[in-house]
Amino acid sequence: MLSSRTGAGDPARTLRLLWRDPAAVPRRGPRQGLTIDGVVAAATALADAEGLDAVTMRRVAAQLAVVPMTLYTYVPGKAELLDLMVDAAYQAMPRASTAGLPWRQRVTGVAGENRALFESHPWAAAVTTSRPPLGPGLIAKYEHELHAFEGLGLDDIQMDAALTHLLGFVRAWAGTAADARATRRDTALDEEQWWEISGPVLRVVLDPDTYPLATRVGTAAGTAQRGAYDPEHAYRFGLQMILDGLAALIGTAGGGAPAGGAPAGG
Amino acid sequence: MLSSRTGAGDPARTLRLLWRDPAAVPRRGPRQGLTIDGVVAAATALADAEGLDAVTMRRVAAQLAVVPMTLYTYVPGKAELLDLMVDAAYQAMPRASTAGLPWRQRVTGVAGENRALFESHPWAAAVTTSRPPLGPGLIAKYEHELHAFEGLGLDDIQMDAALTHLLGFVRAWAGTAADARATRRDTALDEEQWWEISGPVLRVVLDPDTYPLATRVGTAAGTAQRGAYDPEHAYRFGLQMILDGLAALIGTAGGGAPAGGAPAGG
DNA sequence: ATCCACTCTGTACTATGTACAGAGTACAAC
DNA sequence: GTTGTACTCTGTACATAGTACAGAGTGGAT
Numbered sequence: 204m205l206s207s208r209t210g211a212g213d214p215a216r217t218l219r220l221l222w223r224d225p226a227a228v229p230r231r232g233p234r235q236g237l238t239i240d241g242v243v244a245a246a247t248a249l250a251d252a253e254g255l256d257a258v259t260m261r262r263v264a265a266q267l268a269v270v271p272m273t274l275y276t277y278v279p280g281k282a283e284l285l286d287l288m289v290d291a292a293y294q295a296m297p298r299a300s301t302a303g304l305p306w307r308q309r310v311t312g313v314a315g316e317n318r319a320l321f322e323s324h325p326w327a328a329a330v331t332t333s334r335p336p337l338g339p340g341l342i343a344k345y346e347h348e349l350h351a352f353e354g355l356g357l358d359d360i361q362m363d364a365a366l367t368h369l370l371g372f373v374r375a376w377a378g379t380a381a382d383a384r385a386t387r388r389d390t391a392l393d394e395e396q397w398w399e400i401s402g403p404v405l406r407v408v409l410d411p412d413t414y415p416l417a418t419r420v421g422t423a424a425g426t427a428q429r430g431a432y433d434p435e436h437a438y439r440f441g442l443q444m445i446l447d448g449l450a451a452l453i454g455t456a457g458g459g460a461p462a463g464g465a466p467a468g469g
Numbered sequence: 470m471l472s473s474r475t476g477a478g479d480p481a482r483t484l485r486l487l488w489r490d491p492a493a494v495p496r497r498g499p500r501q502g503l504t505i506d507g508v509v510a511a512a513t514a515l516a517d518a519e520g521l522d523a524v525t526m527r528r529v530a531a532q533l534a535v536v537p538m539t540l541y542t543y544v545p546g547k548a549e550l551l552d553l554m555v556d557a558a559y560q561a562m563p564r565a566s567t568a569g570l571p572w573r574q575r576v577t578g579v580a581g582e583n584r585a586l587f588e589s590h591p592w593a594a595a596v597t598t599s600r601p602p603l604g605p606g607l608i609a610k611y612e613h614e615l616h617a618f619e620g621l622g623l624d625d626i627q628m629d630a631a632l633t634h635l636l637g638f639v640r641a642w643a644g645t646a647a648d649a650r651a652t653r654r655d656t657a658l659d660e661e662q663w664w665e666i667s668g669p670v671l672r673v674v675l676d677p678d679t680y681p682l683a684t685r686v687g688t689a690a691g692t693a694q695r696g697a698y699d700p701e702h703a704y705r706f707g708l709q710m711i712l713d714g715l716a717a718l719i720g721t722a723g724g725g726a727p728a729g730g731a732p733a734g735g
Numbered sequence: 736a737t738c739c740a741c742t743c744t745g746t747a748c749t750a751t752g753t754a755c756a757g758a759g760t761a762c763a764a765c
Numbered sequence: 766g767t768t769g770t771a772c773t774c775t776g777t778a779c780a781t782a783g784t785a786c787a788g789a790g791t792g793g794a795t
Contacts, residue, residue: 214670
């Protein structure tokens with residue numbers, strides 16, 4: 204039962220894998236023909252190009268010119284491979300220092316870095332990372348991002364919660380945006396065509412007198428934006444709300460709020 | 470190609486299904502032995518009890534004592550079944566009027582209703598609803614929830630964006646919380662046990678000098694809460710930030726802000 | 736020189752969504 | 766009534782997924 208091969212679900216093993224623990228490298232037997240990084244890179248390339256669904260053990264193996272089961276020498280299972288992909292993506296993120304900048308700019312920067320992550324790796328928002336992969340990438344990212352919230356008079360728990368809230372927003376936004384893109388591709392219907400088809404049906408079935416607010420606001424939102432959902436607007440709006448919420452928290456937290464950016468940025 | 474049976478991916482067909490369009494009910498042939506509502510209810514019961522993965526066409530069919538393919542008489546495919554499940558869950562949500570209450574209470578109420586939804590139907594946060602299922606449930610929910618944002622001096626687009634932001638938060642929160650629960654169940658490790666195993670490994674591999682902020686804040690957050698993640702705290706914190714962000718928006722929006730609740734509620 | 740831990744491989748099992756074809760049923764048209 | 770046919774329900778079958786398992790080969794530790 205406790206075979207060394209079947210280590211799927213073992214947190215310690217996954218952690219050692221994430222950190223590339225040298226003690227976990229086998230000393231006997233033939234040299235490995237691939238590397239963990241190579242496997243992760245192949246899987247990531249596949250996910251970037253064709254989405255998370257394209258990441259199957261068979262296809263990753265094919266990329267690397269090995270048979271599917273060979274991957275299980277490197278990775279306990281698919282779930283762990285996904286964890287490794289996420290951590291590697293985190294590790295590759297740029298981490299420019301924003302020391303000295305006003306906090307609104309720092310926080311906006313963190314949001315932007317995460318947005319960029321999800322734009323180059325849309326699948327990352329869809330990975331169900333049951334527990335966060337506590338690898339070097341995530342830790343380095345966490346360390347970097349916490350700096351944006353330091354010196355604002357928040358205690359440690361507030362810093363963590365504020366960062367979590369911000370990251371949750373960007374992730375949720377990225378998920379919605381990616382879903383919209385994916386549907387557009389799969390259905391071969393863009394937002395406009397979809398409304399062209401759905402509009403008439405809805406008009407028959409949906410009674411404006413029963414749902415006055417919904418029709419008014421929904422129409423306004425749908426008309427202002429090209430379709431039903433404008434990712435750019437949602438992002439700017441959400442970020443602004445978070446910045447303002449944070450400002451309120453800072454005002455509450457220490458008593459004396461340090462200087463920040465302008466109250467409202469465009 | 471345009472068979473009436475294979476209508477998966479057809480938005481118009483899905484819409485008619487969502488609204489239970491009587492015109493879509495067949496007039497010829499034997500009477501159906503099941504109902505759409507019955508199918509949706511069976512699938513929902515399965516999802517509630519065992520999670521989204523348990524919802525397979527075979528198992529839903531088994532619940533209803535029919536053969537899997539029979540379901541395809543009622544539903545074009547699994548994706549549409551999930552859409553129907555979500556819309557039905559929306560429809561079943563309580564919609565108590567909060568007219569007259571201060572806006573912070575109204576918005577808190579909307580958040581709470583959604584939180585309750587995800588607590589009784591955790592799978593709902595995980596359904597990838599590429600495009601929102603524009604059924605009667607969603608529309609009624611939208612109508613109801615918009616009322617919380619009316620009279621605050623926001624224009625229609627701001628109302629929509631604010632609601633979207635709030636819902637995104639609750640959904641993201643629910644997803645994280647559900648993931649944590651699911652992992653606990655699948656791994657048979659609770660948060661504490663997991664840390665017991667991971668702690669030693671992390672201590673070896675993670676250098677506090679390289680990641681000072683991360684270790685300090687991470688430890689503080691992990692100690693204060695029982696494990697690494699405290700859903701209750703995250704929810705309260707996030708909601709507070711949204712309320713404060715909304716307050717700032719309202720202050721900006723019209724010039725004269727209507728009366729609201731206390732600046733900070735518990 | 737020997738051993739066996741380890742790598743890589745092929746085969747095989749279970750599970751999924753759903754296409755397809757056939758058998759039976761009951762309303763619409765005559 | 767009788768007939769036609771649109772519709773329901775069923776069984777079989779296929780492609781694709783993750784991965785368990787067993788065997789053949791390899792090379793560092795002894």
